[in-house]
Amino acid sequence: MTKILRLACLVLCALMVLTGAAGCGQKPQAVRLKVSEVTHSVFYAPQYAALNLGYFADEGLEIELSNGQGADKVMTAVLTGAVDIGFAGPEASIYVYNEGKADYCEVFAQLTQRDGAFLIGRQKEDAFDFTQTKGKVVLPGRKGGVPYMTLEYVFKQHGVVPGKDVTFDDSVQFAMMTGAFTGGTGDYVTAFEPTASKLEQEGKGYILASIGKESGEIPYTAYFASKSYIEKNKDLVKKFIRAIYRGQQWVAKSSPKEIANVIAASFPDTDIKLLEKSAASYKGIEAWCTSPVMKAEAYEKLQTVMTEAGELKQKAPFDKVVNNSLAKEVINP
Incomplete structure (x- = not known):
């Protein structure tokens, strides 16, 4: 075998290896994110729409969703590292910040803007x-x-x-x-x-x-994670927010019937007509945000409600508890 022929064989083999590697790498493995929701409700329709319409998958994310059954339990799961992202009322993050914890939680995306009860x-x-x-x-x-x-x-x-x-x-x-x-x-x-x-x-x-x-309007439920987690995983968090934002936009332009049909997979034991009625109730009071960015005035109203309830002795700064930077990058790329 001549040197030229041997060289040609080597080049051909290398091309075959590279082609095979490229073929195997066409679809990278999805990154799994553990998310704990405060409860399971049609109130969170934009989230389930994002899941069932494949918006998280489009971002290369696989969501492992669990029911925390209470904001305090959701926050505990986040602080102990049992989950990556918590989904509950922003008051949980305010409490933790006021406790003086160094690695406190930051709210990075809002989903609902009214009480869903x-x-x-x-x-x-x-x-x-x-x-x-x-x-x-x-x-x-x-x-x-x-x-x-x-x-x-x-x-x-x-x-x-x-x-x-x-x-x-x-x-x-x-x-x-x-x-x-x-x-x-x-x-x-x-x-x-x-x-x-x-x-x-x-x-x-x-x-x-x-x-x-x-x-009236109040930042009722939002996503949060520890400050260190957000800092280390900015791109990952932005992907999460992008999927949620798409879910918010889809729900805003869809009818209660369309919403019910899409989120039905997340409520297998609930009658479709009941889901439609529930979606209509929430659309009727404008419960869902159309943007993941939290408003400072709404945050202040929440703190007023907490203060009047005797649960907040000291207000927490908006720019400490709420991190809107990544959400703003998502909606204004």
Whole structure:
């Protein structure tokens, strides 16, 4: 074999190896992100749309979603490294910052802009007024959490003072409230969709008011991670935000029926008509953000609600707790 022939063979072999390697590398392995959500609800439709429409997959991300069943538990999971990203009320990040923790959590994307709970009563009341709850017992969730504090804020706005005019029974865990209510505990309970509509469908309760409609705009649920994690994984976090932003935009332009059909895979045990009704309820009160960027004025309103609830002794700076930089890069590339 001549030198030229040997050289040709070597070049051919090298090309075959390179071609094979390129073929194997066409689709890099997805990066898995562990995300803990505060509860599982149609309230978070943009997130499920992003999952089911393949927006996370488009970014090379595989989301491992778990139900933390409470903001305090979600935050614990983030701080201990059990999950990468937490999804709950921003109040959890405010509390941690005020504790003086060096590697505190930063909120990097907002998903919902109103309270997603509905007040449920035992009787149907066509002309419900919050004053009708005086002398009664309400199951509000965990004291110190956004659901509790927003509910308290709304009651006070209607001239009903918890602890004086009405009893807020916070002894029942958030995940157990509707079960306790249907079992006979309390006169009223708050519930997210599709649970609220399901209770009504089964004749076990009646939707009387939207807490989000009554409270106005407030940064209710958002994504957060430790400051160090965000700093080390900026590109990864931007990919996550980009998928969420696409989910927000898709939901904003879609009908409740379209939303129900897309998120159905995330709620396999829920009737499609119930999902559609739930989506319509949330679109009706403009519960979903159209941008992941949190507004400073909305953040300040949250701190006002927390202060009035007696849960916040010192306000936390917006530019410390909220990191909008990556979200702004996503929506204005």
